Amino acid sequence: MKKIVRKLHRYLGLIFSISILMSSGSGVIHVLMSRTQSAPPAAKPSGALLDTSAITVTPADAFPDAPPAAINIRNIAGKPHYQAFIPGQREFTYIDATNGRKNPDADATYAREIASTFLGTDEIEQTDFLTSFNSEYIGIFRILPVYRFDLADGKGTRVYVSTVTGSVTRHTDDEKQFEASVFTNFHKLGFIPNKDARDWLLTILTGAAFLISILGIVLFFLTRPRKNKKPATGTTRP
Incomplete structure (x- = not known):
């Protein structure tokens, strides 16, 4: 029994x-990241102040045919806009609250303004629009879709940038992303693209470490030292 357990x-x-x-290496990296990575951006709307006095169109007049499930008022390109969540539509509907006209470019414009305000410059370029998570913008950030x-x-x-929250959901650079x-890759085996395969392998490796x-x-x-029994004391016959 000892030999079998020892070999296993x-x-x-x-x-x-x-x-x-x-796992131990990722633990060390996690400690380092807690000191080098900046805190997540605050989930609050960013941009210029909203001029409510410029609103001349009521929500009822803006959406006479398709009642929205929810409405936000956003300041886009210096004008107040209704950002509407209409059931059955994947994208937001934007209505200029000053004239009642639909603005199909408002979402991208709004995203750029959020990013520009956060970074403090207009010298930015949109490089992606994500509707699913990838190796950099992973599931822990939760919010989709987002502009990059x-x-x-x-x-x-x-x-x-998320136009749902009106804020930056992640801020990074090459060094932080490395x-x-x-x-x-160390902690979650992120180099394996298939999630099911990755989860099964993590389970096997973790279970093996437990075993x-x-x-x-x-x-x-089984291998602890055994105490020798003392011989019984007494007299013996010659």
């Missing part, structure tokens, strides 16, 4: 030690 512990430990190394805007500052600074990518730990505990008790 030895060879399984050698095989699956890579997962333990990756890049700043040509030599650092690879970019922001992800740290985040290393952590994701190896149990075997080590069992082996400790």
Whole structure:
């Protein structure tokens, strides 16, 4: 029994030690990231103040045929706009609240204004529009869809913008993203694109590490030194 447990512990430990190394390494990276990565941007609307006195069209007049489920008032290009969530439509509907006209370009314009205000410059370029998560904008950021805007500052600074919240949902650069990518690859096996395969492999590796730990505990008790029994004392016959 001792030999079997010892061999299992030895060879399984050698095989699956890579997962333990990756987990411990990601723990060190996580500590470093907590000191080098900036806090997530505040989820609050950004931009110029809203001129409510310019609103001349009521919501009832703006949406006579398709009643919205929810309405936000956004300041876009210096004018108040109704941002409407209409059931059955994937995209927002924007109505200029000063004249009642539909503005099909308002969403992209609004996203650019949010990014420009956050970064403090108009020298930005839209490089992507995400409707699903990818290797950089991962599921922990939760909000979709988002626009990506890049700043040509030599650092690879970019922001992800949500017109739903009216705010920046992620702010990063090349250096910060390198740290985040290393952590994701070590801690979550992010280099495996298929989520099901990744989850199964993580489960197997974690389960194996648990099994190896149990075997080590069992082996400790099986191989612990035994106390020698003292010989019985007494007289013997010649």
